[in-house]
Amino acid sequence: xxxxxxxxxxxxxxxxxxxxxxxxxxxxxxxxxxxxxxxxxxxxxxxxxxxxxxxxxxxxxxxxxxxxxxxxxxxxxxxxxxxxxxxxxxxxxxxxxxxxxxxxxxxxxxxxxxxxxxxxxxxxxxxxxxxxxxxxxxxxxxxxxxxxxxxxxxxxxxxxxxxxxxxxxxxxxxxxxxxxxxxxxxxxxxxxxxxxxxxxxxxxxxxxxxxxxxxxxxxxxxxxxxxxxxxxxxxxxxxxxxxxxxxxxxxxxxxxxxxxxxxxxxxxxxxxxxxx
Amino acid sequence: xxxxxxxxxxxxxxxxxxxxxxxxxxxxxxxxxxxxxxxxxxxxxxxxxxxxxxxxxxxxxxxxxxxxxxxxxxxxxxxxxxxxxxxxxxxxxxxxxxxxxxxxxxxxxxxxxxxxxxxxxxxxxxxxxxxxxxxxxxxxxxxxxxxxxxxxxxxxxxxxxxxxxxxxxxxxxxxxxxxxxxxxxxxxxxxxxxxxxxxxxxxxxxxxxxxxxxxxxxxxxxxxxxxxxxxxxxxxxxxxxxxxxxxxxxxxxxxxxxxxxxxxxxxxxxxxxxxxxxxxxxxxxxxxxxxxxxxxxxxxxxxxxxxx
Numbered sequence: 001x002x003x004x005x006x007x008x009x010x011x012x013x014x015x016x017x018x019x020x021x022x023x024x025x026x027x028x029x030x031x032x033x034x035x036x037x038x039x040x041x042x043x044x045x046x047x048x049x050x051x052x053x054x055x056x057x058x059x060x061x062x063x064x065x066x067x068x069x070x071x072x073x074x075x076x077x078x079x080x081x082x083x084x085x086x087x088x089x090x091x092x093x094x095x096x097x098x099x100x101x102x103x104x105x106x107x108x109x110x111x112x113x114x115x116x117x118x119x120x121x122x123x124x125x126x127x128x129x130x131x132x133x134x135x136x137x138x139x140x141x142x143x144x145x146x147x148x149x150x151x152x153x154x155x156x157x158x159x160x161x162x163x164x165x166x167x168x169x170x171x172x173x174x175x176x177x178x179x180x181x182x183x184x185x186x187x188x189x190x191x192x193x194x195x196x197x198x199x200x201x202x203x204x205x206x207x208x209x210x211x212x213x214x215x216x217x218x219x220x221x222x223x224x225x226x227x228x229x230x231x232x233x234x235x236x237x238x239x240x241x242x243x244x245x246x247x248x249x250x251x252x253x254x255x256x257x258x259x260x261x262x263x264x265x266x267x268x269x270x271x272x273x274x275x276x
Numbered sequence: 277x278x279x280x281x282x283x284x285x286x287x288x289x290x291x292x293x294x295x296x297x298x299x300x301x302x303x304x305x306x307x308x309x310x311x312x313x314x315x316x317x318x319x320x321x322x323x324x325x326x327x328x329x330x331x332x333x334x335x336x337x338x339x340x341x342x343x344x345x346x347x348x349x350x351x352x353x354x355x356x357x358x359x360x361x362x363x364x365x366x367x368x369x370x371x372x373x374x375x376x377x378x379x380x381x382x383x384x385x386x387x388x389x390x391x392x393x394x395x396x397x398x399x400x401x402x403x404x405x406x407x408x409x410x411x412x413x414x415x416x417x418x419x420x421x422x423x424x425x426x427x428x429x430x431x432x433x434x435x436x437x438x439x440x441x442x443x444x445x446x447x448x449x450x451x452x453x454x455x456x457x458x459x460x461x462x463x464x465x466x467x468x469x470x471x472x473x474x475x476x477x478x479x480x481x482x483x484x485x486x487x488x489x490x491x492x493x494x495x496x497x498x499x500x501x502x503x504x505x506x507x508x509x510x511x512x513x514x515x516x517x518x519x520x521x522x523x524x525x526x527x528x529x530x531x532x533x534x535x536x537x538x539x540x541x542x543x544x545x546x547x548x549x550x551x552x553x554x555x556x557x558x559x560x561x562x563x564x565x566x567x568x569x570x571x572x573x574x575x576x577x578x579x580x581x582x583x584x
Contacts, residue, residue, distance in 0.1 A: 001557065005381050009367070016369040097363040100331045101382040102354040275334040 003111040010115025014081060023077040023123065030073065031130040034066050035204055038138045040248030057086065059139035060231045063131060067143075067229065070127035071153055075184060077123060078157045079164055082116045083177045086271070089138030095276055105272045113165055113264070120157045145228045152253070154226035156218050160184060161254060161265045163216075171269040186212050187219035213248065217256035220248040283342070283464035284309045284434050285330060287545055292325050299325040301489035303339070307482070309433075312456060312466045314476040314497075316570075317486035318578055323469050324362065325413075326486070327436055330467075331359055355384060358432035362439040362469070364423030368412035372403050372422050375411060376429055383430035397425040402451065416443035418456035424455060435459060438469045453479055477570040485577045493577050497570075507538040507546070510562035511553060518556030525549050534561075 014020045041062060045055050086109070091096040099108060128150050135141050143149075148272020160180065166174035196202075213220045227247035285307040289482045292300040300322040306484055307313045312459045317323050318544065328334040330341055330348050341348040344356055358532060366375055373394055380390045398404045401421040411419065427435055437456075441449045456466050456479050470476050484494040507526075516573060522529050525545040540549060542564065550563060 001383060003385070005378070009378060013367060013369060092365050093361060093363060094365045094367065096333060096363065097359065097366055097379070097423070098382065099333055100357065100359045101379065102351055102384060103382055104351050109311060273335070275328070 003107040004201075005116070006103070006108055006111025007065070007115040007118070008179065010085070010112045011246055012116060014115070014119045015082075019077075019081050020119065020123075022150060023073070023081070024126075027070065027073055027127050027130070030069060031127070031134065034069070034131065035134045035138060038062055038134055042139055045199050052205065056141060057231060059135065059141040060143065062139070063135045063141065063143050063196040064226060066131035066135070067128065067149075067153075067226060070124075071156070071225075074120065074127060074153070074157050076217070077214065078116070078120050078160050079177060079180050079184075081107045081119065082161055082164050083114050083168065083180070084173040085116065086165060087171060087173045087176055088168075090276060092173065092214055099276050106268045107269055108139075109165065109169075109271050113161065116161050117158055120161060121154050124150065124153055143229045144231060149225040149229035152221050152228065155256065155260070156221035159218050159260045159263075162260050162267065163218075166263045166267040166270070169227070169267050169274065183216040191219040191223055192214075213252065214255070215253060217259055220252045221256050224248045224253055283345070284311070285313075285324075285341070285343055285382045285467065287330070287341040288339055290326070290329060290341050292322075292329060292334060293337045300329070300336075303384050303486070303491060305441065305484060305491055306394070307465060307467060309465050310460065310463050311482055312460055312479035312482035313468065314393065315467060315486065316473070316483055316574060318478065318538060321486045323486055324438065325489075327438060327467070327469060331357070331436060344359035349404055355430070356433040358427035358430065358435040360420075360423045360427040360435075360437045361441055362442070364419055366411060366419075366423070366426075368414075369410060371408050371546040372414075373407040374423060376425055380429045381428040385430055388432045393429060397429060398517045400455070401425045404486055417445060417448050420444055421448065421451070424452065428459075430457070431462075432464065432553065434465045434467065436469070439471065440468070441470065441472055441475055473570045487578055491524045495573065505540050505543065506566040507540050507549070508562065508564045508566050509536040509538065509553065509560065510534050511536065514553075514558050515556055518553060518558055521552055521556065522549065525552075538559055559563045 011251025027134050038059070041058070045058075050058075089098075095108075099105065128146075132143065135143065163183065164176060164180045164191065167179050171179065190209045192209075194213070197205025197207075197209055224247055283306055285305060287303050287305045289299070290300060290303040290305075303322070303326055307328075315326070325334060329336050330343055332348055332351075332354070335349075342396050343350075344353050346353040370378065376394045376397060377390055380393065381387075385393070395404065395407070398407050401424055403418065403421055404423070406414070406418065408423055411422065414422065420440065424437070424440060427437070437452075444452065453475070456468070459466050468476060468480060481498050482496055483492065484491050486492065514531065514534070516535065517527060519531055519536065525542075525548060526538045526540050528539040538549070540546065546565065550560070553560060
């Protein structure tokens with residue numbers, strides 16, 4: 001029961017805090033800009049009389065750029081909204097009045113975690129939905145395997161959220177933010193190195209990329225998600241944030257899932273053991 | 277009846293050690309049910325850590341603490357406990373009524389009961405006109421009042437109040453005193469942590485003094501403990517022999533003209549002292565026992581140099 005109350009409070013808090021609305025406004029502004037860009041691109045296609053196959057591939061490529069941008073927005077918003085959820089309440093003492101109620105510590109933590117999941121999933125759905133809708137209305141193209149790709153983006157954001165919570169149970173708000181964004185940055189760089197390694201046939205570089213993905217698998221989830229949603233022609237691009245020359249395997253996805261579960265378990269354990 | 281039934285709080289050698297510091301050394305404390313208990317000590321004596329251990333916020337390094345007959349780590353027992361933290365902070369985006377509603381629900385109260393209880397409590401703490409105002413617009417005193425209300429929402433059997441009057445004006449302090457008295461009347465136990473000794477003196481039945489993480493003394497404020505007795509006498513015709521003869525019943529005496537300040541060993545000796553003075557030819561105008569004020573007692577126990 002306490003768990004659901006905390007989920008509800010977290011959602012209500014999100015709705016009343018400025019950061020979520022700023023995130024939404026940023027998202028809407030991006031979609032407006034993106035739609036305008038796509039509109040002029042399509043207009044140019046008509047003027048140049050490009051063959052439908054090329055048109056399809058280019059619009060598909062533009063869609064990948066859109067997904068990439070909203071994925072980044074979603075990751076940043078996930079970290080910014082949740083980074084003080086635990087550490088901030090501990091340092092301000094807000095948690096004292098709550099943790100002394102008949103609610104277990106794990107219920108408090110999971111309740112909040114679920115609230116943020118609902119918010120993140122809602123945001124990703126809205127933003128990806130926006131990009132897909134624009135692609136369909138303006139460009140007449142629907143990306144492939146949306147239902148296989150978008151859940152992986154959910155998983156990526158939930159993983160980031162869980163690591164933020166884990167840091168929040170033992171670090172300050174600022175330190176948590178630095179660690180989570182640092183880890184995601186490491187994974188991002190590792191992803192590039194892995195792709196360059198794959199393209200240049202350099203197994204050592206690939207290994208560096210794989211190790212960084214093992215340290216933080218968030219970027220692997222994104223790369224697998226975009227790989228799923230690409231057209232076969234885009235997949236054949238050598239590399240890049242939308243390239244699939246070395247898309248993470250299914251084993252990596254399972255690893256990321258296990259990583260998330262273990263991180264959550266450690267967060268619960270830490271939070272249960274620590275003094276408030 | 278189980279022995280623990282008579283106690284709201286019972287701790288035995290409770291200890292909390294942080295990396296380099298012993299916060300609570302050896303706390304053994306008993307608080308009877310229905311009592312208003314004052315917990316006193318200088319800053320850094322371990323008061324807050326002790327309260328946090330009793331509430332399950334801080335894990336004891338060793339020792340035992342039972343609250344309402346159950347170990348303090350038991351989550352279920354918190355259904356019967358209310359807590360007003362020092363420097364009360366809460367989600368400031370909630371309104372006063374929403375805050376009470378949330379706390380009530382966390383305590384397991386149903387919505388129907390809350391619909392009745394929330395307005396009553398807001399009325400009690402004088403915040404009824406501000407029910408729809410967000411907490412971020414509240415002054416410190418108003419936050420203290422709403423904090424007090426959230427601690428009482430579920431009519432707990434045991435209430436911990438940590439510095440409840442710190443942000444309050446005289447009216448607010450009076451309100452807190454009245455609320456504490458009302459809790460006593462309905463049979464609840466109140467554990468009061470306060471720096472304001474005069475407040476404690478007015479409200480508490482029992483006090484414990486904590487120093488360096490240990491209880492160093494405790495007093496029943498309802499009784500007149502003989503060790504803290506003073507007797508004030510105003511009389512004329514006091515002969516030096518009459519005053520010297522008082523040594524039989526008093527540990528100390530000090531004369532300043534007509535005023536005589538005595539430290540008798542026991543209240544049982546008062547009639548003898550009076551008889552002695554009268555028979556020695558003194559005319560008595562005042563004969564009044566005085567209790568050592570809590571502040572004097574505090575200074576005596578803690579030592580002069582320790583600030584609050």
